[in-house]
Structure formats: structure tokens, C-alpha cells
Amino acid sequence: MRSVAVIGAALAGLSAARALRDQGFQGRLTIIGAESHRPYDRPPLSKNFLLGTIGPADLALAEESELAELDAEWLLGQTVSHLSPGLGALELADGRRLRCDGAVIATGATPRSLPGAEFLAGVHVLRTLDDAVALRADLVQGSPRVVVVGAGFIGAEVAASCAALGLHVTIVEAAPLPLAPVLGQEMAAHCLGLHADHGVRLLCGVGVGGLLGQGRVTGVELADGRRLPADVVVVGIGVRPSTGWLHGSGLPLDNGVSCDAGGVTRLPNVIAVGDVANLAGRRVEHWTNAAEQPTVAVANLLAGRTLHTGRSAPYFWSDQYGVRIQFAGHTRPGDEVRIAEGEPDSRSFLAVYEREGRTVAALALNRAKPFTRIRRALAAV
Amino acid sequence: MIAVCRLDELPPGEAVRLLADVPVAVFNVDGELYAIDDTCSHQDASLAEGYLEGCFVECPLHAASFDLRTGRPTCLPAKKPVRTHRVSVADGVIYLHRPAEQGVA
Ligand SMILES: Cc1cc2nc3c(=O)[nH]c(=O)nc-3n(C[C@H](O)[C@H](O)[C@H](O)COP(=O)(O)OP(=O)(O)OC[C@H]3O[C@@H](n4cnc5c(N)ncnc54)[C@H](O)[C@@H]3O)c2cc1C
Numbered sequence: 001m002r003s004v005a006v007i008g009a010a011l012a013g014l015s016a017a018r019a020l021r022d023q024g025f026q027g028r029l030t031i032i033g034a035e036s037h038r039p040y041d042r043p044p045l046s047k048n049f050l051l052g053t054i055g056p057a058d059l060a061l062a063e064e065s066e067l068a069e070l071d072a073e074w075l076l077g078q079t080v081s082h083l084s085p086g087l088g089a090l091e092l093a094d095g096r097r098l099r100c101d102g103a104v105i106a107t108g109a110t111p112r113s114l115p116g117a118e119f120l121a122g123v124h125v126l127r128t129l130d131d132a133v134a135l136r137a138d139l140v141q142g143s144p145r146v147v148v149v150g151a152g153f154i155g156a157e158v159a160a161s162c163a164a165l166g167l168h169v170t171i172v173e174a175a176p177l178p179l180a181p182v183l184g185q186e187m188a189a190h191c192l193g194l195h196a197d198h199g200v201r202l203l204c205g206v207g208v209g210g211l212l213g214q215g216r217v218t219g220v221e222l223a224d225g226r227r228l229p230a231d232v233v234v235v236g237i238g239v240r241p242s243t244g245w246l247h248g249s250g251l252p253l254d255n256g257v258s259c260d261a262g263g264v265t266r267l268p269n270v271i272a273v274g275d276v277a278n279l280a281g282r283r284v285e286h287w288t289n290a291a292e293q294p295t296v297a298v299a300n301l302l303a304g305r306t307l308h309t310g311r312s313a314p315y316f317w318s319d320q321y322g323v324r325i326q327f328a329g330h331t332r333p334g335d336e337v338r339i340a341e342g343e344p345d346s347r348s349f350l351a352v353y354e355r356e357g358r359t360v361a362a363l364a365l366n367r368a369k370p371f372t373r374i375r376r377a378l379a380a381v
Numbered sequence: 382m383i384a385v386c387r388l389d390e391l392p393p394g395e396a397v398r399l400l401a402d403v404p405v406a407v408f409n410v411d412g413e414l415y416a417i418d419d420t421c422s423h424q425d426a427s428l429a430e431g432y433l434e435g436c437f438v439e440c441p442l443h444a445a446s447f448d449l450r451t452g453r454p455t456c457l458p459a460k461k462p463v464r465t466h467r468v469s470v471a472d473g474v475i476y477l478h479r480p481a482e483q484g485v486a
Pocket residue numbers: 007008009010011012013032033034035042043044045046078079080081106107108109110126127128154242245273274275276284285286287288290315316317318319
């Protein structure tokens with residue numbers, strides 16, 4: 001393979017580029033990213049960055065010297081609009097064409113929003129550095145009333161950061177018990193309890209009917225007709241894999257780019273990594289996956305076929321209200337949950353999920369050490 | 382020098398965190414003691430809570446690994462080293478030497 005193009009210049013794209021060089025690829029490496037920034041880290045965007053305790057420079061995923069060592073050609077602020085893997089070519093939005101023997105799809109995901117949001121100032125999603133800069137600017141102007149739509153991890157973190165900034169925050173969530181599909185009912189309830197602990201109002205089981213205001217948002221109308229006044233609305237209702245540009249490429253798309261368990265698409269010279277990749281029916285939207293999975297996929301790309309499928313238990317963390325939540329593994333309804341250490345009410349505990357006597361997942365609030373031990377044992381399964 | 386704890390309170394494979402000028406983590410690796418800055422150089426995690434394997438500690442948050450002998454990260458996401466500190470044992474008590482007494486590293 002003489003030339004590889006990496007499409008998407010964030011965590012998964014950078015990890016793939018590193019893996020290519022680490023695994024001996026010496027050919028031409030081109031990294032194309034729609035954002036104008038060099039690869040930066042997203043998790044702090046909803047946490048310390050919103051709080052203002054760190055700035056853009058602290059987010060860099062690699063030092064200048066390391067980026068230079070990659071010896072890659074960077075096309076930043078450029079969007080790939082078309083891929084013809086058969087012909088070994090890419091087309092950029094500005095019409096330029098680029099030949100490549102191999103391609104790494106690392107285009108991540110795009111947040112979903114609410115209808116009409118694009119016409120109203122004060123309504124935000126949070127995915128990129130630019131999103132975070134714009135949101136923070138709105139949050140530190142006076143003391144806006146904030147409504148967060150969606151009580152998933154991003155919504156919860158934004159709410160916690162807003163509360164720490166001293167703002168009045170309400171969360172609106174359509175599901176009766178968010179997080180339950182991942183954590184199970186009992187543990188979801190403990191995590192959601194953090195909001196009330198810190199004076200943040202959580203309204204569950206009610207959808208958003210529409211956004212109010214002209215030019216600038218003034219409130220949120222709920223599906224039951226209630227109206228919540230708001231100066232800033234943050235929409236955190238999930239993401240869609242960024243695959244729109246791949247229509248017509250001939251690659252199967254199904255909730256992301258369909259790949260085998262080794263990250264290889266139908267074509268052996270095209271792999272998909274990170275949030276955009278659907279590996280054997282499973283798409284993961286966590287940092288550790290985007291950091292680690294490219295190593296395996298790149299090995300398969302360089303080998304020309306799937307040799308490796310190494311897959312560890314999914315792991316994510318979230319920081320809310322000074323509490324570090326960590327979760328690893330897979331749960332199913334019916335799994336037994338046991339508190340192994342600590343007290344749920346103290347918001348410091350370790351819970352393990354068991355199925356047929358086997359540990360299948362673990363959740364920790366402020367219990368990093370015993371959690372790590374279990375996570376490593378899970379990964380070995 | 383700061384007294385950390387009694388040697389028999391820190392068995393092999395364990396770590397203890399203490400507040401010096403900054404938080405410091407002291408590890409017992411099969412009888413050898415090592416001390417490093419407790420806060421991971423990547424973001425905000427306590428390395429005393431990390432996973433100890435030989436002379437390396439894996440950060441509990443994003444799994445960067447640090448060499449306790451040098452403080453250098455051996456893998457990403459950490460890029461910067463953490464400071465190492467001198468420790469000694471006297472009369473069964475572990476002491477941390479203040480960074481000032483360390484000289485230039
Ligand atoms: C605010 C926030 C907080 C988070 N917190 C946590 C956390 O605490 N713990 C955790 O485990 N995970 C967290 N995550 C998730 C984690 O950040 C993601 O899993 C990770 O960023 C995925 O990386 P990726 O490279 O696959 O995709 P992305 O980060 O989405 O990057 C994809 C890149 O591709 C670019 N791109 C898209 N289409 C094109 C195209 N056609 N041409 C060129 N470039 C293109 C995009 O502009 C983008 O820069 C958080 C995410 C966000 C947004």
C-alpha cells in the first residue's frame with residue numbers, strides 16, 4: 001500500500017494515523033478534517049472547558065513535534081464529499097480529487113438537534129470546540145436561565161457545569177428513566193439522583209413540543225403544553241454517525257459504516273474507526289474505543305485482510321458534580337446488580353452486574369481503584 | 382521530610398496518596414518504594430488509584446501508563462512526565478523528601 005487517506009482528523013483519525021506509522025507504513029499519509037483545528041480532545045468540552053478552567057491549548061491531542069513525526073499531509077477545514085473505493089479516489093467538497101490505495105473512515109458523529117433550532121440564537125448543541133466556545137460565551141453573559149434537553153451523559157455534564165457556574169438549570173427528558181438502557185433501572189436512578197443533590201430540576205417522561213422565541217430563544221414548550229422560560233437551550237439528544245458523504249460509495253451503511261469485527265468494510269482497503277464504525281452490529285460512542293480500536297483496524301488494513309478482532313469490554317466515564325462515574329461491560333435486563341463496595345446514597349460505590357454467576361459489567365461512582373481491577377478482568381473475557 | 386505512613390501500612394502492590402505541596406503518590410513495588418506526583422499529567426486523575434503492574438502504574442481514567450522510576454509516560458494519552466520524588470525508610474516509617482531537597486532532576 002503506497003498511499004492512505006484518513007478522513008476525519010479527531011481522536012480516531014489521529015489514533016489510526018499513529019497506528020499506521022507505528023506499524024511500519026511508510027507511504028504517503030493524508031489526513032483530511034472538516035474542522036479547521038488540529039486534533040483535540042472532546043470530553044473536557046462539557047466539563048472543565050465549559051467551566052473555564054482550561055482553554056483550547058489544553059485540549060490538543062498531540063504535541064507539534066509528534067504531529068511532525070507522523071509525516072502526514074494535513075488538509076484541515078476540508079470536507080470529503082465522495083469516496084470511490086474501487087477507483088481508489090476521494091473527492092473534496094471544493095472539487096479537488098485525491099488518489100489513495102487505502103482509506104480510513106474516521107468521521108465520527110454529528111449531534112441531533114430540534115426542528116427550528118437553526119433559526120434561533122441561544123440554542124446549542126455540543127460536539128466541537130467551536131460549539132463549546134459559542135455555548136460558553138452565552139453562559140457567561142449575565143446569568144441566563146438554562147434548559148438542557150436530554151438527560152444522557154452529555155446533557156447531564158452540561159447541566160452539572162452550568163450548576164457549577166451558578167446558573168439556574170432545568171433538564172427535560174422524554175424517557176421516563178434515561179440511562180436505564182445502559183445502567184439498568186436501579187443504577188440509573190442513583191446517577192440521576194445527582195441532579196437533585198445539586199438543586200438541578202429534572203423533568204422526565206415529557207418530550208419537547210417546540211422552541212419558543214423569534215430570533216433568539218425565550219423558552220421551551222413541552223409536549224404537555226407547559227412552558228419553561230429559557231435564555232439558553234442546550235440540546236443533548238444523541239448523535240448520528242457521519243456517513244452522509246458515503247452514499248453512492250458502494251459501502252454498506254447501517255447505523256454507521258458496516259464493518260466486520262476487525263473494523264474492515266466490505267472492501268479490504270477501507271476500514272472504519274471510532275464513533276462512525278459499526279463493528280459486527282455494534283457501534284460504540286466512547287473515547288477509549290476511538291483511541292484503541294484503530295490499532296486493530298489498521299493492522300488489518302495493512303495486512304489486506306482481517307487478521308485481528310481484539311475487542312475489549314466497552315468503557316466510558318463521565319464527570320458530573322464532582323463525581324466520577326465509570327462504567328464498563330454490557331448489561332441486559334435481568335442482570336443481577338450487587339453493591340460490592342460503598343453506599344449508593346453517599347454517591348461513592350462500586351456495583352457489579354452478574355449474569356449466571358459471571359461478572360458482565362461494573363459501575364463506579366468515585367471508586368476508581370476497585371473499578372479498574374474489575375474492568376481489566378472484564379477486558380480479558 | 383514528611384512522614385508518609387508506617388512501612389507495614391503500605392504492603393507490596395499498594396499505593397498511598399498524601400498531600401505535600403501537591404498530592405504525591407507513594408507505591409510499594411515488591412518492597413521497592415517509589416513516589417511520583419499523584420495527579421496524572423494528562424487530565425485530572427489520582428495515580429494512587431491506578432493499576433500497578435511491575436514498575437508501571439496505569440492511570441485509572443484513560444489508561445496512560447507511567448514508569449515509576451522516571452515518571453515518564455510509556456503510552457498515550459499522557460505526553461508529559463510526572464515528577465518523581467525521593468523516599469526513604471527510617472525506624473519503620475516511610476519519609477517523603479521535599480522536592481526542594483531533591484536538587485535539580
Ligand atoms: C462534549 C463531549 C463530551 C464527551 N465526554 C466523554 C466522556 O466523558 N467519556 C467518554 O468515554 N466519551 C466522551 N465523549 C465521546 C468521545 O469524545 C467520542 O467517542 C470521540 O470523540 C469519538 O472520536 P471520533 O474520532 O470517532 O469522532 P469525532 O470526535 O466525532 O471526530 C470526527 C471528525 O471527523 C470530521 N468529519 C466528519 N465528516 C467529515 C468529512 N466528510 N470529511 C472530513 N472530515 C469529516 C469531523 O469534523 C470531526 O472532526 C464525549 C463527546 C463529547 C462531544
